Amino acid sequence: MSKFGxxxxxxxxxxxxxxxxxxxxxxxxxxxxxxFIKSLGDNVIxxxxxxxxxxxxxxxxxxxxxxxxKDDSLIISIRKGRTDPLITCIVKSPSELEVIKVQISExxxxxx
Numbered sequence: 001m002s003k004f005g006x007x008x009x010x011x012x013x014x015x016x017x018x019x020x021x022x023x024x025x026x027x028x029x030x031x032x033x034x035x036f037i038k039s040l041g042d043n044v045i046x047x048x049x050x051x052x053x054x055x056x057x058x059x060x061x062x063x064x065x066x067x068x069x070k071d072d073s074l075i076i077s078i079r080k081g082r083t084d085p086l087i088t089c090i091v092k093s094p095s096e097l098e099v100i101k102v103q104i105s106e107x108x109x110x111x112x
Contacts, residue, residue: 013048018069029097030069033076036101037065040108057111064107076100080107 015034019027037055038044045056055065068075078087078100091097 013050015046015048015053018048018053021071022069023072025093026069026072026074029074029091029094030067032094033067033074033097033101037104037108040105044108057108062111064111065104076104078103078107080110084110 019030022030034046034053038046041057043058045058047054047056052066052068054063055067056063064079066077066079068077072092074091074097076089076091078089080087080103087103089096089100089103091100
């Protein structure tokens with residue numbers, strides 16, 4: 001989309017910048033989630049944005065997960081399809097993250 005002028009060719013935002021200021025447990029949750037999402041397939045695209053990290057499938061950029069790191073939690077939004085309602089969860093523990101991983105995996109599978 002950068003060729004249309006919507007996004008700069010290379011933004012100064014990195015994944016690592018989202019780790020700054022997070023509590024240790026939240027940082028571990030975010031790194032765990034990132035590893036999991038990237039393991040779903042070779043076509044997973046990670047795009048760090050100013051306040052969140054978007055995960056999409058393939059070049060047509062179908063976002064299936066959106067992660068907003070907070071000091072002590074992760075706000076995760078999951079989209080399983082265009083017409084499906086957005087699912088938003090707040091994750092504060094590894095056990096909560098494991099439940100959300102199932103939904104993220106389903107969303108990844110359903111997004112075309």
